[in-house]
Amino acid sequence: MSVLLRQIARYVAQKAASNPETREKVVKAARGVVEETKQIAKEDDRAYAAGRAFRRALDKLQSNR
Numbered sequence: 001m002s003v004l005l006r007q008i009a010r011y012v013a014q015k016a017a018s019n020p021e022t023r024e025k026v027v028k029a030a031r032g033v034v035e036e037t038k039q040i041a042k043e044d045d046r047a048y049a050a051g052r053a054f055r056r057a058l059d060k061l062q063s064n065r
Contacts, residue, residue: 016026036053043049 012026016022036057040046040049040053
């Protein structure tokens, strides 16, 4: 499974590097992930905080459809 994820990550990185607009979107998404990670790390119950962050991400994805 990790091999597949690694290949997907490599493909995304190659596509992002070749297109300036996509690169900006990837950077923005990465910064959002970093902010979420910092917020999760500050919480006492990290598993609960991670679940809430995951739910927010899913809700955001579903609202964009």
